[in-house]
Amino acid sequence: MTFRRPAPPPNRRAVLRATALAVPAVVGLGALAGCTDYDDSPDALLPLLSAAESDARTARGLGAGAERVAAVRSAHARALRREVDRLNRPRSSEPSEPPAAAPDREALGQRLDAARTQAARLVPQLPAHRAGLAGAVATRCAAVQQLDEAFGAGQPGPLQRVSAATPDEAATGPLQQALAAEHAAEWVYTTVTAFLPGSYENGLTAGGEAHRDRRTACETLLRAAGATPRSAQPAYSGDDPVSDRDSAVRLVIDAETDATRAWHGVLERTDDAGLRDVATQALVGSATRATSWRLDAGDTPAAVALPGRG
Numbered sequence: 001m002t003f004r005r006p007a008p009p010p011n012r013r014a015v016l017r018a019t020a021l022a023v024p025a026v027v028g029l030g031a032l033a034g035c036t037d038y039d040d041s042p043d044a045l046l047p048l049l050s051a052a053e054s055d056a057r058t059a060r061g062l063g064a065g066a067e068r069v070a071a072v073r074s075a076h077a078r079a080l081r082r083e084v085d086r087l088n089r090p091r092s093s094e095p096s097e098p099p100a101a102a103p104d105r106e107a108l109g110q111r112l113d114a115a116r117t118q119a120a121r122l123v124p125q126l127p128a129h130r131a132g133l134a135g136a137v138a139t140r141c142a143a144v145q146q147l148d149e150a151f152g153a154g155q156p157g158p159l160q161r162v163s164a165a166t167p168d169e170a171a172t173g174p175l176q177q178a179l180a181a182e183h184a185a186e187w188v189y190t191t192v193t194a195f196l197p198g199s200y201e202n203g204l205t206a207g208g209e210a211h212r213d214r215r216t217a218c219e220t221l222l223r224a225a226g227a228t229p230r231s232a233q234p235a236y237s238g239d240d241p242v243s244d245r246d247s248a249v250r251l252v253i254d255a256e257t258d259a260t261r262a263w264h265g266v267l268e269r270t271d272d273a274g275l276r277d278v279a280t281q282a283l284v285g286s287a288t289r290a291t292s293w294r295l296d297a298g299d300t301p302a303a304v305a306l307p308g309r310g
Contacts, residue, residue: 052077075305105150116141124273132268179218192248256290
């Protein structure tokens with residue numbers, strides 16, 4: 001069966017323009033202005049778009065070792081431009097200089113860190129679907145830094161204290177999914193210890209502790225919402241049985257990927273700023289660790305552009 005893509009809906013400005021033409025001339029401008037709530041302010045995503053485009057250009061100019069950064073930031077720019085163009089809001093009337101190119105990898109890493117912070121600060125202010133996009137951009141800027149020590153590679157810090165309000169009904173289901181993913185990740189980090197050498201001990205300890213923190217956060221939030229937190233299963237299975245180092249690393253990657261997707265689902269289904277912050281922290285943690293484990297496994301690409309959205 002062949003599915004035909006439906007025609008895209010008209011943007012808001014086109015609808016308003018058509019409406020204006022249909023209104024009789026006797027209607028005053030004041031009355032017409034009162035018929036719409038169209039927002040003429042510049043799009044809040046424009047700074048993220050400008051930074052992504054500039055970072056992509058910079059990374060391409062740095063040659064070998066920065067190609068993946070260029071690919072990731074180019075994907076960010078495309079996704080952000082699609083969303084900006086979808087609303088068709090006006091550009092700022094104030095001319096702005098594009099960010100200067102970073103001269104080296106260290107400077108590019110600083111730019112990635114600044115872009116991560118910029119996107120994360122926007123997350124609490126945006127509509128849910130846009131919060132998901134900004135959160136994914138922030139997450140991948142942090143994770144792509146793992147590709148090179150010069151970019152500022154380093155594991156994320158511990159989850160900050162949960163300060164979210166009581167989750168609403170729409171967020172309860174996604175939180176249960178996130179809790180299930182955290183239970184599974186805890187089990188995975190404990191299970192793979194038997195198949196990995198001592199050089200993995202620090203990463204296993206940090207990952208296990210992070211998932212325990214997030215599991216506890218989920219349980220706290222669900223109880224506050226009057227829901228019963230989902231219990232852990234006795235065991236979890238991946239696509240392949242764990243029998244050696246390679247299969248153990250693959251299982252950890254799968255667990256972190258599942259956690260990333262689950263927390264992205266929370267981010268897109270809540271308006272609570274505190275819960276969005278918890279979800280963003282969890283996204284950054286899982287996506288950053290997943291990148292490190294993919295690098296160890298020799299995966300290409302080790303860093304995906306928009307984690308949790310695929």
